[in-house]
Amino acid sequence: MQEILLGVEAVFNWQGLLAIFIGTALGIVIGALPGLGPSLGVALLIPATFSLPPSVGFNLLVSLYIAAEYGGSISAILIGTPGTAAATATVVDGYPMNRQGRGAMALQASLAASTFGGIVGAIALIVLSQPLVAFVLQFGPPEYFALGLFGLTLIASLSGDTLLKGLAAAMIGLLLAVIGVDPVSGAPRYTGGFFELYEGIPFLVVLIGVFALAEAFTLAERNDAMEEARITDTGERLTLRSAAGMLPTFLRGSVIGTLVGAIPGAGANIAGWLSYDQERRWSKEPETFGKGQIKGVAAPESANSASVGGALIPLLTLGLPGSPTTAVLIGALIIHGLQPGPSLFADSPDLVYGLFIGMLVAFPTLYILGIAAMPVWRRVLALPNSVLAVGIVILSLVGTYALRNLMFDVWLALIFGVLGYILKKLRFPMAPLVLAMVLGAIVESNYARSMIMSQGSHSIFFERPLSVVMIAVAVIALVWPMVSMVRQRRATTD
Amino acid sequence: MMRLTTLVLTASALAVTSGIATAQEFPEKDIRFVAWSAAGSPLDTMMRQLGRQLSEELGVEVPVENRTGGSGAVAMSYVMTQPADGYTVLSTTASMTFTMAKGDVPFTPDNFTVLRALQAEPSAVAVRADSELQDMGDFVEYLQENPNGMSIGGYASAGFHQFVFYRLQQEGEFEASWVPFDGGNEAALALLGGHIDAAVLTPSSATAQLESGEFRLLGISTDERDEYFPDTPTFKEQGLDVVESIWRGVMVKEGTPDEVIDRLIEGIAAVEKSEEWQEFMQNNMQSRLDLDLEEMQEQVRAEVESRRTFLKDNGYLD
Numbered sequence: 001m002q003e004i005l006l007g008v009e010a011v012f013n014w015q016g017l018l019a020i021f022i023g024t025a026l027g028i029v030i031g032a033l034p035g036l037g038p039s040l041g042v043a044l045l046i047p048a049t050f051s052l053p054p055s056v057g058f059n060l061l062v063s064l065y066i067a068a069e070y071g072g073s074i075s076a077i078l079i080g081t082p083g084t085a086a087a088t089a090t091v092v093d094g095y096p097m098n099r100q101g102r103g104a105m106a107l108q109a110s111l112a113a114s115t116f117g118g119i120v121g122a123i124a125l126i127v128l129s130q131p132l133v134a135f136v137l138q139f140g141p142p143e144y145f146a147l148g149l150f151g152l153t154l155i156a157s158l159s160g161d162t163l164l165k166g167l168a169a170a171m172i173g174l175l176l177a178v179i180g181v182d183p184v185s186g187a188p189r190y191t192g193g194f195f196e197l198y199e200g201i202p203f204l205v206v207l208i209g210v211f212a213l214a215e216a217f218t219l220a221e222r223n224d225a226m227e228e229a230r231i232t233d234t235g236e237r238l239t240l241r242s243a244a245g246m247l248p249t250f251l252r253g254s255v256i257g258t259l260v261g262a263i264p265g266a267g268a269n270i271a272g273w274l275s276y277d278q279e280r281r282w283s284k285e286p287e288t289f290g291k292g293q294i295k296g297v298a299a300p301e302s303a304n305s306a307s308v309g310g311a312l313i314p315l316l317t318l319g320l321p322g323s324p325t326t327a328v329l330i331g332a333l334i335i336h337g338l339q340p341g342p343s344l345f346a347d348s349p350d351l352v353y354g355l356f357i358g359m360l361v362a363f364p365t366l367y368i369l370g371i372a373a374m375p376v377w378r379r380v381l382a383l384p385n386s387v388l389a390v391g392i393v394i395l396s397l398v399g400t401y402a403l404r405n406l407m408f409d410v411w412l413a414l415i416f417g418v419l420g421y422i423l424k425k426l427r428f429p430m431a432p433l434v435l436a437m438v439l440g441a442i443v444e445s446n447y448a449r450s451m452i453m454s455q456g457s458h459s460i461f462f463e464r465p466l467s468v469v470m471i472a473v474a475v476i477a478l479v480w481p482m483v484s485m486v487r488q489r490r491a492t493t494d
Numbered sequence: 495m496m497r498l499t500t501l502v503l504t505a506s507a508l509a510v511t512s513g514i515a516t517a518q519e520f521p522e523k524d525i526r527f528v529a530w531s532a533a534g535s536p537l538d539t540m541m542r543q544l545g546r547q548l549s550e551e552l553g554v555e556v557p558v559e560n561r562t563g564g565s566g567a568v569a570m571s572y573v574m575t576q577p578a579d580g581y582t583v584l585s586t587t588a589s590m591t592f593t594m595a596k597g598d599v600p601f602t603p604d605n606f607t608v609l610r611a612l613q614a615e616p617s618a619v620a621v622r623a624d625s626e627l628q629d630m631g632d633f634v635e636y637l638q639e640n641p642n643g644m645s646i647g648g649y650a651s652a653g654f655h656q657f658v659f660y661r662l663q664q665e666g667e668f669e670a671s672w673v674p675f676d677g678g679n680e681a682a683l684a685l686l687g688g689h690i691d692a693a694v695l696t697p698s699s700a701t702a703q704l705e706s707g708e709f710r711l712l713g714i715s716t717d718e719r720d721e722y723f724p725d726t727p728t729f730k731e732q733g734l735d736v737v738e739s740i741w742r743g744v745m746v747k748e749g750t751p752d753e754v755i756d757r758l759i760e761g762i763a764a765v766e767k768s769e770e771w772q773e774f775m776q777n778n779m780q781s782r783l784d785l786d787l788e789e790m791q792e793q794v795r796a797e798v799e800s801r802r803t804f805l806k807d808n809g810y811l812d
């Protein structure tokens with residue numbers, strides 16, 4: 001109780017509240033800009049915290065992190081481009097909603113889901129850290145491999161009506177993941193002599209190419225004068241009742257987000273995908289997903305915001321990062337002369353409890369700022385295609401360049417833009433490609449690690465309970481739809 | 495015509511004065527720091543701290559630019575396109591000598607002058623508190639009796655920590671395979687979760703576990719007892735002659751004038767003496783690799799050679 005008062009004291013003063021306000025506002029913008037994400041945003045803001053008390057500075061950084069995970073959904077819905085990697089799953093239904101004139105409702109659903117998910121994640125961080133960290137520690141290389149394998153089964157549900165094209169897109173993604181340094185030998189492969197590719201093709205460059213640029217090219221072909229090119233706002237808004245109806249979606253997403261967010265090496269992006277997939281699987285109308293289903297926005301958004309609380313669990317309990325952004329946060333703590341980990345609770349309780357209270361303040365702040373910014377986004381929705389297309393190209397290319405200050409990446413993004421445009425014309429779904437690219441790296445390196453650990457025996461995957469469970473779930477996820485398809489066919493032929 | 499002449503005259507006058515200024519007093523404009531790792535990484539943090547303090551010493555701005563990619567090759571090739579005038583200073587670490595030894599990058603130690611290694615960290619062998627191994631003697635003995643009898647891992651394949659492990663194998667004459675992880679933190683997590691039996695890591699990447707006693711260090715790669723881990727016996731005092739450190743420093747393009755290099759080194763030395771820098775080093779658990787300019791170049795060349803042998807012996811290099 002005393003500690004909680006300490007936290008309240010650390011947050012509720014003009015400096016503390018202003019820090020959360022500024023962090024949240026900046027985070028929304030940084031998240032919404034393709035290319036800029038939470039980890040870069042936090043890193044760039046660290047110098048601004050030097051003169052602040054550690055607790056205030058830390059809340060500034062964490063509220064930026066929180067808001068950026070939401071901000072990514074804004075561009076996902078508005079321009080079909082995930083502003084952050086974590087918002088990739090949001091594009092699948094968010095953008096179709098926008099094209100149907102239901103963009104405003106998608107934005108509201110995303111904001112409500114993010115706020116809800118974020119608060120659940122924060123509460124889990126405060127109350128459930130210990131049991132969750134015990135769960136996280138169960139994850140060794142074989143478990144990561146099994147998780148990746150399970151993730152790959154999502155491709156089936158992300159392919160929509162075109163399973164074969166989905167699989168083909170996923171194969172492209174897996175092949176892209178192979179480029180770069182071999183995780184076992186440390187030697188570069190398929191880099192074509194470009195050392196810009198040693199660390200692999202940057203994921204964000206692919207995202208910007210196949211989503212943003214491909215979309216801009218498609219928009220540019222449509223004449224503004226054409227009736228079909230214009231989006232007319234249907235006037236649909238998120239009512240309290242429809243939000244309440246999505247409560248189970250919010251909850252499922254929050255639980256998945258917290259759990260997956262806490263597992264280092266999985267993170268917000270995979271949390272978003274898993275949550276999307278679960279929502280579709282449990283839905284009574286799975287065929288509406290990918291075509292502007294509002295739950296397809298709410299599910300990944302509640303998950304990626306809940307992952308923030310999850311990712312902070314390893315930081316506070318183990319002093320180890322749970323995500324790339326928390327790795328930067330650890331750096332910030334060290335600069336302030338603090339040692340991340342459980343000793344923080346004793347050494348600087350004002351920081352730890354200030355963080356807890358600060359997060360509980362930051363999410364409502366996010367909601368208020370998000371609502372306040374809605375008119376701005378609606379104005380973007382009303383822009384003619386020609387302006388939108390040029391705007392997307394400029395924003396994307398600047399964002400790409402900002403990643404590594406490399407013109408090489410800009411060219412690479414343009415190549416992926418053309419590839420994405422062609423695939424789109426041929427009606428290939430894009431989601432399996434990017435998901436396979438993320439999972440490919442996890443599956444490969446952890447398979448290799450497991451094989452070294454077991455000296456080449458595959459039994460390692462079947463001797464460990466968590467790994468067995470996840471592999472079994474993956475097999476069921478893969479086989480079950482086929483079984484039910486066969487059954488349905490039999491039923492109709494009989 | 496008149497205007498053109500004036501312009502030419504002014505321009506040449508400016509050129510002359512600035513020419514003199516370079517020779518006499520470096521720096522007369524901002525110095526750019528190029529960091530080859532991402533913003534917020536330990537190397538970037540060091541560059542930003544150094545940049546800020548050097549800016550006070552030299553009276554010009556020292557902004558930091560991040561150019562990541564290609565294990566540093568992206569930044570190196572960028573610096574190669576800039577004039578050798580000391581206004582572009584590149585970060586560097588001991589990992590550069592691995593990249594150069596592998597031949598992955600078209601650069602050698604001859605392309606750069608390493609000014610100074612400001613930070614150095616050792617590598618150490620860590621086990622969980624419940625492990626039966628108490629020191630390096632136990633560790634070596636166990637692996638001699640049970641070749642490949644436990645899982646040992648750490649950050650990266652064919653990198654610094656595997657190199658230290660390889661040197662330990664040479665000295666202790668045992669056999670064991672290496673599980674490469676994507677970061678020291680991940681190796682620490684795998685050790686904590688019981689997925690591997692020992693990790694070779696920089697102790698600062700598992701501070702919380704070392705403090706709480708969940709991890710125990712069997713040995714450390716410093717020459718004498720490490721200032722931050724004085725209770726951990728060195729490999730050397732346990733009969734394994736492995737003294738290695740991963741250092742971080744700064745370098746400039748080869749051919750940079752001596753007086754410019756001297757001025758930079760002078761500025762860096764002043765920063766290193768400051769209380770602020772020493773506190774920064776303490777917070778990050780960093781030690782110094784106190785080598786002068788000549789010793790530093792020798793160190794780099796010697797490292798490239800020793801890395802090459804290691805890579806060849808492990809089949810990473812033909």
